[in-house]
Amino acid sequence: MPDLEQLLRDTLHEYADRAPDTQTQAARAMRRARRRRRRLLAGVTLAAVAVLVPMGWAISPDDPEPVRRAPSAGELLADQGDWRWEAYGGVEVEVPASWGYGNLTQWCAPDGWPGKVDRPSVDRPGAGPLKMCSATAESSDGLDRPTYVAGLLLRPRGVGPRLGRSDVAADAPVYRKSVGEVDLTVIDVEAAVARRILSSATVIEGSDVSGCPGTTPVPRLGAYFSVRRTGLTSVSEVDSVSICRYGLVGWDRPTLEASERLGRADGEEMLSALRALADSAEQRRPGGAQAGGSGDTEAVQLRLSSGGEVTVAWVHFSGTGPHGVDDGVVLRELSTDLLRPILDPPWRGTVEASVPWPGA
Amino acid sequence: MQEPRDYEGVPAMPEFEDWVSARAHVLMRFAFLVTGNAADADDALQEALISAYQRWDVVAGAVDPDAYVRRMIVNAHTSWWRRFRRRETPVDVAWSPALAGVDAxxxxxxxxxxxxxxxxxxxxxxxxxxxxxxxxxxxxxxxxxxxxxxxxxxxxxxxxxxxxxxxxxxxxxx
The missing domain is CATH 1.10.10.10 (Winged helix-like DNA-binding domain superfamily/Winged helix DNA-binding domain)
Structure with a gap:
C-alpha cells in the first residue's frame, strides 16, 4: 500500500477534477440573495412606506421643481434641525436627524409606488433594504430617473464606497475622512453640513450614546447563559431598549455597526414583540442547544434597561448559522416584527400586515 | 452618460461577478471534496456565495474572499450534516456510474x-x-x-x- 498521506492527496486531486460545472454560480447567487431579501422585506415595506409618506419623504411625479439658491452655512445648519448620532465600526458620528436610515436613497420604486426617497441617508454595509432596481427607475410618468446616492457612506477603513457612474450626480461634491477603523464619505451635501458631520466623528470609548458597547464578545446561539438565569420573562416593564448591531466579518473583533436607543413606549412594544416570539422547539434548553452560529456575519444585542438593571438578549439573524433569539434562558424563533428595526431602523412598532412585492 | 469618478485613490475592488467567474471553479472543487457529491457541493457553494454577495463591500475589501467563502461552505455543510445526515445510515461509497464519460x-x-x-x-x-x-x-x-x-x-x-x-x-x- 502506498503511503497513506500520498494516497489521500492523490485521491483528493483525482476527485476534485470531477467537481461540477460553475458557469452560472454568480448569477444564481445574486438572484437568490435578492429573492430572499424580497421575502424578508415584504412585510417591512408597508410599514416603511406608511412612515415615509406622511413624513413627506417620498416625491410624486407632480412635485414642482425645487427652487435652488445658495443658502448660508448658518442657514444650512439651522435647516437641518435636530441632529442624531449614528454608530459604525466603533466610531460614532452626528448626522441631521431628518436623514434617512439604511440605504433608503438607493430604493427605486416600480411604477405605481411612491418613487425614490429623495433624502440623504446613512449607508453602511450589511443586511438592509435592498436596492430594488438598477441605475434608473421608471416612474408612473414614464420617465427614467437616476437614483443618485446622497448622504454619509460608512465603510471599513481602506474599503471605500463602490460607486459607479450612475450612482453619483456629475456635480456632486465628495468629502472624505478616516477615523479609527472607518472611512467616512459624505456625498452631495452642502459643505457646512459635511464639515459638521465629519468633525463630529469620534472613536467610541466604552459605550456610544445609545448605550451600546463599541465592541463586545458575541456568543453563539445557545451558548449564551444569563447570569440572572431569568431572561426576558423577568422583565415586566422597560425604561429603554438599546439595539446594538455588531459586525463579525471584516473587523478584528465584533464591532458595533449600528445602534439605536428606544424610549419607554417603543421599548414596551419591543418587549411585547420579544415575548410574542415562539419558543424554538428544536433548540430548546436545557440539554445544550445547538452550539451553532459560527456562520453569523452579524448579530444584534438587545439591552433592556429596567430600574437600573440591564437584561440582554442576542438576536442571530445572518449567515448560515442557526437563527433565533437567545436571552440566556430561552431560545425563541425570529419574526418580522423583530427583524425590521434590526434591518432598517428606526423602530416604529409592530408590522400590521405584509404585502406582496411587485413582480415577486 | 457621465464618466466614472475617481474617489481620491480608493483602491478598486473586484466586482462580485468577476470574482466569482475567476474563483468559482476552485471553490467548487473544495465544496465537492468537502460534501462528497455534486448536488450538495452546489448547494453549499450557493449558500456561501449568497452570504458573500450580501456583504460584498466588506468581504471583498477587508478580508480574503476565498477564506470567507470557504468558511461559509464549511458552515453550510456542517450545519446540514448536523441537522439531517447524522440520522442516515452510512453506505459504501463507490465509483458512481453517474460519472460516466470520465475514466474511473x-x-x-x-x-x-x-x-x-x-x-x-x-x-x-x-x-x-x-x-x-x-x-x-x-x-x-x-x-x-x-x-x-x-x-x-x-x-x-x-x-x-x-x-x-x-x-x-x-x-x-x-
Whole structure:
C-alpha cells in the first residue's frame, strides 16, 4: 500500500477534477440573495412606506421643481434641525436627524409606488433594504430617473464606497475622512453640513450614546447563559431598549455597526414583540442547544434597561448559522416584527400586515 | 452618460461577478471534496456565495474572499450534516456510474474516496484543507474557527481512522 498521506492527496486531486460545472454560480447567487431579501422585506415595506409618506419623504411625479439658491452655512445648519448620532465600526458620528436610515436613497420604486426617497441617508454595509432596481427607475410618468446616492457612506477603513457612474450626480461634491477603523464619505451635501458631520466623528470609548458597547464578545446561539438565569420573562416593564448591531466579518473583533436607543413606549412594544416570539422547539434548553452560529456575519444585542438593571438578549439573524433569539434562558424563533428595526431602523412598532412585492 | 469618478485613490475592488467567474471553479472543487457529491457541493457553494454577495463591500475589501467563502461552505455543510445526515445510515461509497464519460480512478483511489466520505464532516474538511489545499494548521484553524491543537487532533484521528479501515479491508481481502 502506498503511503497513506500520498494516497489521500492523490485521491483528493483525482476527485476534485470531477467537481461540477460553475458557469452560472454568480448569477444564481445574486438572484437568490435578492429573492430572499424580497421575502424578508415584504412585510417591512408597508410599514416603511406608511412612515415615509406622511413624513413627506417620498416625491410624486407632480412635485414642482425645487427652487435652488445658495443658502448660508448658518442657514444650512439651522435647516437641518435636530441632529442624531449614528454608530459604525466603533466610531460614532452626528448626522441631521431628518436623514434617512439604511440605504433608503438607493430604493427605486416600480411604477405605481411612491418613487425614490429623495433624502440623504446613512449607508453602511450589511443586511438592509435592498436596492430594488438598477441605475434608473421608471416612474408612473414614464420617465427614467437616476437614483443618485446622497448622504454619509460608512465603510471599513481602506474599503471605500463602490460607486459607479450612475450612482453619483456629475456635480456632486465628495468629502472624505478616516477615523479609527472607518472611512467616512459624505456625498452631495452642502459643505457646512459635511464639515459638521465629519468633525463630529469620534472613536467610541466604552459605550456610544445609545448605550451600546463599541465592541463586545458575541456568543453563539445557545451558548449564551444569563447570569440572572431569568431572561426576558423577568422583565415586566422597560425604561429603554438599546439595539446594538455588531459586525463579525471584516473587523478584528465584533464591532458595533449600528445602534439605536428606544424610549419607554417603543421599548414596551419591543418587549411585547420579544415575548410574542415562539419558543424554538428544536433548540430548546436545557440539554445544550445547538452550539451553532459560527456562520453569523452579524448579530444584534438587545439591552433592556429596567430600574437600573440591564437584561440582554442576542438576536442571530445572518449567515448560515442557526437563527433565533437567545436571552440566556430561552431560545425563541425570529419574526418580522423583530427583524425590521434590526434591518432598517428606526423602530416604529409592530408590522400590521405584509404585502406582496411587485413582480415577486 | 457621465464618466466614472475617481474617489481620491480608493483602491478598486473586484466586482462580485468577476470574482466569482475567476474563483468559482476552485471553490467548487473544495465544496465537492468537502460534501462528497455534486448536488450538495452546489448547494453549499450557493449558500456561501449568497452570504458573500450580501456583504460584498466588506468581504471583498477587508478580508480574503476565498477564506470567507470557504468558511461559509464549511458552515453550510456542517450545519446540514448536523441537522439531517447524522440520522442516515452510512453506505459504501463507490465509483458512481453517474460519472460516466470520465475514466474511473484506480481501485485504491476509489476505496480511499469512499472512506473519506465516512469521516465526520469536520475531520473531512480538515483533511481536505490539509491534503488538497496544502494549508498550514493555523490557516485551517481559522476556517474551522477552532484552535490549532484541535485541527491537529482532527487530522490525526482522521488518518488513524483511514489507516485502520484500509488495514481492515486488506486483512478481510486476504
Amino acid at each position: 480512478p484506480a481501485e485504491d483511489v476509489q476505496r480511499m474516496w469512499g472512506l473519506c466520505g465516512e469521516l465526520p464532516p469536520r475531520q473531512r474538511v480538515a483533511v481536505v484543507l490539509r491534503y488538497y489545499e496544502g494549508m498550514q494548521y493555523g490557516e485551517i484553524a481559522e476556517i474551522l474557527d477552532c484552535s490549532e491543537g484541535t485541527v491537529r487532533s482532527q487530522i490525526h484521528r482522521a488518518l488513524a481512522t483511514l489507516r485502520r479501515r484500509l488495514d481492515g479491508e486488506d486483512a478481510a481481502d486476504a
